[in-house]
Amino acid sequence: MAAGGDGAAKPLQTAMKLAAGAIELDTGNRPWEAYVEYLKSISYISQALLEEAAAAKGGSDAVTPDTPKMLKLAEQCLERAKSSAAVLGNVKPAAHERGPSPAPISRHRRVFSDEGGKLSPFLPPEIFQKLQITKAQGTKKELTPLEEASLQNQKLRAAYEARVARLNPSQAVQKTSLTLSLQRQMMENLVIAKAREETLQRKMEERRLRLQEAANRRFSSSIALTPEEQEQRALYAAILEYEQDHEWPRLWKAKLKKNPTDLALVSGLISHLLSFPEHPIAQLLKTLQHVIYSRLYPIVSQNLADLSTASRTSRGFSSLSLDAEGLLTPAPGGRRLRSSQSLYCMASVQENKVNLRHSLSTTPLSEDLGTESSPQDEAPARLADRESSFEDLERFLAAPESWPTGPPAEPLAPAEKKASLREQLKAIVKDIHNSVDRLLSLTLLAFEGLNTASSKDQCLARIEEAFFSPLWAPLLAVYRRVYQAREVALSRSMERHRNMPPSELGVSANLFPQGSKGHAAGSYPYSTAVQELGLILLESCPQRKLECIVRALRVICECAEEYCAAHESRPQPASAAIGADDLLPILSYVVLKSNLPQLVAECAALEEFIHEGYLIGEEGYCLTSLQSALAYVEALHRGAMVK
Amino acid sequence: MAAAAGSGAGGGGRSFSFKVVLLGEGCVGKTSLVLRYCENKFNDKHITTLQASFLTKKLNIGGKRVNLAIWDTAGQERFHALGPIYYRDSNGAILVYDITDEDSFQKVKNWVKELRKMLGNEICLCIVGNKIDLEKERHVSVQEAETYAESVGAKHYHTSAKQNKGIEELFLDLCKRMIETAQVDERARGNGASQSGTARRGVQIIDDEPQAQSSGGCCSSG
Numbered sequence: 001m002a003a004g005g006d007g008a009a010k011p012l013q014t015a016m017k018l019a020a021g022a023i024e025l026d027t028g029n030r031p032w033e034a035y036v037e038y039l040k041s042i043s044y045i046s047q048a049l050l051e052e053a054a055a056a057k058g059g060s061d062a063v064t065p066d067t068p069k070m071l072k073l074a075e076q077c078l079e080r081a082k083s084s085a086a087v088l089g090n091v092k093p094a095a096h097e098r099g100p101s102p103a104p105i106s107r108h109r110r111v112f113s114d115e116g117g118k119l120s121p122f123l124p125p126e127i128f129q130k131l132q133i134t135k136a137q138g139t140k141k142e143l144t145p146l147e148e149a150s151l152q153n154q155k156l157r158a159a160y161e162a163r164v165a166r167l168n169p170s171q172a173v174q175k176t177s178l179t180l181s182l183q184r185q186m187m188e189n190l191v192i193a194k195a196r197e198e199t200l201q202r203k204m205e206e207r208r209l210r211l212q213e214a215a216n217r218r219f220s221s222s223i224a225l226t227p228e229e230q231e232q233r234a235l236y237a238a239i240l241e242y243e244q245d246h247e248w249p250r251l252w253k254a255k256l257k258k259n260p261t262d263l264a265l266v267s268g269l270i271s272h273l274l275s276f277p278e279h280p281i282a283q284l285l286k287t288l289q290h291v292i293y294s295r296l297y298p299i300v301s302q303n304l305a306d307l308s309t310a311s312r313t314s315r316g317f318s319s320l321s322l323d324a325e326g327l328l329t330p331a332p333g334g335r336r337l338r339s340s341q342s343l344y345c346m347a348s349v350q351e352n353k354v355n356l357r358h359s360l361s362t363t364p365l366s367e368d369l370g371t372e373s374s375p376q377d378e379a380p381a382r383l384a385d386r387e388s389s390f391e392d393l394e395r396f397l398a399a400p401e402s403w404p405t406g407p408p409a410e411p412l413a414p415a416e417k418k419a420s421l422r423e424q425l426k427a428i429v430k431d432i433h434n435s436v437d438r439l440l441s442l443t444l445l446a447f448e449g450l451n452t453a454s455s456k457d458q459c460l461a462r463i464e465e466a467f468f469s470p471l472w473a474p475l476l477a478v479y480r481r482v483y484q485a486r487e488v489a490l491s492r493s494m495e496r497h498r499n500m501p502p503s504e505l506g507v508s509a510n511l512f513p514q515g516s517k518g519h520a521a522g523s524y525p526y527s528t529a530v531q532e533l534g535l536i537l538l539e540s541c542p543q544r545k546l547e548c549i550v551r552a553l554r555v556i557c558e559c560a561e562e563y564c565a566a567h568e569s570r571p572q573p574a575s576a577a578i579g580a581d582d583l584l585p586i587l588s589y590v591v592l593k594s595n596l597p598q599l600v601a602e603c604a605a606l607e608e609f610i611h612e613g614y615l616i617g618e619e620g621y622c623l624t625s626l627q628s629a630l631a632y633v634e635a636l637h638r639g640a641m642v643k
Numbered sequence: 644m645a646a647a648a649g650s651g652a653g654g655g656g657r658s659f660s661f662k663v664v665l666l667g668e669g670c671v672g673k674t675s676l677v678l679r680y681c682e683n684k685f686n687d688k689h690i691t692t693l694q695a696s697f698l699t700k701k702l703n704i705g706g707k708r709v710n711l712a713i714w715d716t717a718g719q720e721r722f723h724a725l726g727p728i729y730y731r732d733s734n735g736a737i738l739v740y741d742i743t744d745e746d747s748f749q750k751v752k753n754w755v756k757e758l759r760k761m762l763g764n765e766i767c768l769c770i771v772g773n774k775i776d777l778e779k780e781r782h783v784s785v786q787e788a789e790t791y792a793e794s795v796g797a798k799h800y801h802t803s804a805k806q807n808k809g810i811e812e813l814f815l816d817l818c819k820r821m822i823e824t825a826q827v828d829e830r831a832r833g834n835g836a837s838q839s840g841t842a843r844r845g846v847q848i849i850d851d852e853p854q855a856q857s858s859g860g861c862c863s864s865g
Contacts, residue, residue: 554693585719616714622693628728
């Protein structure tokens with residue numbers, strides 16, 4: 001990281017840019033383009049690395065500090081390319097397959113929409129589940145005695161047929177005897193198998209009862225059983241049963257007992273556990289994921305459907321803001337809050353001390369659509385060379401519910417719909433929390449050795465990682481929908497002020513390099529922090545995303561120190577003790593440069609899923625700072641906060 | 644998840660986690676103040692990589708372990724509106740002014756108003772007159788500052804980051820007050836509905852080592 005922002009960081013930067021473009025396409029419902037862009041990123045990275053390696057000629061500098069990052073990026077691009085490919089490859093055949101059956105119309109409409117090729121990046125829940133299952137398969141399965149017997153009989157039969165084929169037609173007697181002996185053997189096999197199966201079944205039943213009793217004893221403290229407790233009891237019994245048949249849980253328990261403080265062991269256990277699809281915990285994970293996905297899917301697909309109709313009728317948001325203004329002005333004042341006031345709004349909630357932590361995400365804001373800036377101002381901005389992300393955003397926000405095609409008959413309807421979306425999201429978030437809690441408590445129940453504070457944290461982190469990985473994308477899509485207005489305002493600010501120098505954002509002069517000396521074209525101060533922040537999009541687990549934010553802020557501090565030392569032209573470290581007075585302006589600059597308006601939604605989601613223990617720690621501080629910087633940049637285009 | 648909070652009242656090996664926000668105008672010296680405090684005594688651990696923006700400190704006060712998370716905030720006017728998301732869930736606030744700068748004291752008064760409005764009386768306020776090494780250039784009278792502090796239920800402290808005066812006392816006192824508040828809060832909650840909803844976030848009273856009673860004693864000096 002020593003090379004602050006000079007030429008050395010360039011390939012990574014370009015690669016990041018490519019990947020970011022691909023992600024933008026991906027989230028923007030363009031899997032084919034995204035797929036191509038991912039492949040381009042990968043190709044670019046390997047080309048760049050190849051050149052570097054060739055230049056180094058086997059020397060030690062073949063691997064630069066950026067190399068692991070580049071490789072990681074390539075890996076992540078490959079992952080995403082795979083899922084894009086899955087989207088491209090899977091949705092169509094599935095739809096054909098279901099062709100004659102009375103499949104839900106909505107899917108047909110979407111898949112075969114006249115938008116042509118614009119497939120949803122999100123698979124229908126049924127296919128989501130199928131993928132879950134196929135991923136789960138491929139592990140050996142134990143056969144029941146009857147299955148085993150029939151397998152053996154098949155072998156016998158095959159052997160018999162082979163022998164008969166070898167016999168001459170004249171050896172009829174031998175053939176008959178062979179046939180008879182085969183029938184006898186097969187019968188015997190079956191009888192034996194049946195008997196074995198019966199005893200086994202009896203034993204299993206006995207064991208199940210015994211385990212159920214054990215589970216009951218375990219839970220005996222509570223008298224009245226809620227359905228959840230009953231369910232947990234059943235699951236626990238299932239786990240005990242599983243453990244009777246499998247060796248590994250016992251081995252892991254022993255290992256845990258031996259090294260109770262080894263957190264790597266905890267991670268290992270969880271990934272091991274989840275790699276056995278027939279383990280009750282892994283099964284519960286799949287079921288809960290599917291439940292959440294089925295709830296998210298209708299919302300995101302509805303939005304996408306809205307989008308496709310909207311993009312045909314609307315063009316960009318200059319018309320949008322016109323309509324919105326016409327629509328919103330007559331609305332009763334109390335209903336409409338400007339997004340700039342979101343903080344005050346939040347504050348008033350705090351005053352009531354309702355649910356302090358969730359204030360930001362649960363406050364019923366009804367967003368305005370930029371009514372403060374006049375539409376005439378918007379028009380030239382639209383003509384400016386736009387980046388694809390901006391176009392996407394434009395389409396994304398041009399949904400009919402925020403701008404009606406007909407005369408504004410019911411001015412309150414959009415607000416109501418928005419509120420219901422918010423409610424839905426809130427309920428889903430609650431379900432996610434409950435799901436993760438259930439998985440965690442079941443895991444702790446199954447492996448008592450995990451029940452220490454640090455192991456529990458580690459365990460939770462691993463469970464979340466597994467849980468969120470297929471769900472983050474659709475979840476974020478819903479968040480983006482809810483925080484649309486703020487995202488629009490932010491993207492506007494980013495467009496308009498993208499060349500604003502750090503000094504105008506309040507960064508003090510000694511904390512960024514003056515002039516352009518030593519800086520290649522296209523490079524700018526704190527670019528490494530911008531890159532670090534951009535990596536957030538590639539992660540799909542809240543904890544990992546928070547780590548990205550923390551890293552970005554740390555890089556800011558490192559860079560600031562470096563710049564400061566360069567100014568004073570004496571290599572004395574720690575001369576710039578960066579406090580919030582310095583950090584926030586720099587972070588605002590980094591946010592502006594990142595050109596990632598979806599950070600608003602990412603942060604809102606992260607605020608919901610950050611662990612309680614991290615809330616007041618470094619992660620919480622970094623998240624809060626990022627949210628502040630976002631709010632500040634968002635307000636920039638109103639000019640209210642620049643001083 | 645918040646299960647650990649309400650249970651096991653009493654007993655020694657308790658640990659508290661407190662969030663403290665640091666407020667003050669640009670050049671009142673809040674950065675040096677907090678750096679001084681966190682570098683000073685327990686020098687075993689390097690200060691966090693976020694430098695003076697976010698600092699942590701572990702203390703042991705009468706057998707109670709305290710984890711302090713000190714959140715610096717931006718003092719510039721342009722970031723004023725962003726304050727609330729920094730101070731939510733704070734247990735304490737340190738408001739710093741420069742005794743040679745009347746203006747910075749006025750700013751403190753504004754913040755006090757805002758904090759009381761947002762967080763009520765649950766937050767422990769400390770008003771700190773920094774730079775007492777520059778006594779000769781004092782522009783804020785001791786009398787005025789202390790009277791004001793008392794009138795808003797805050798405590799007043801005199802410090803010098805430069806000479807390292809009064810800082811240790813300030814934080815120790817604040818921690819004691821926060822423990823007090825947390826215990827009162829906890830007792831009140833204990834009497835009320837047993838486990839209704841999530842406990843107020845921020846006051847995390849963690850019973851660490853719930854099973855390891857055998858290890859006895861709580862005298863693990865930090």
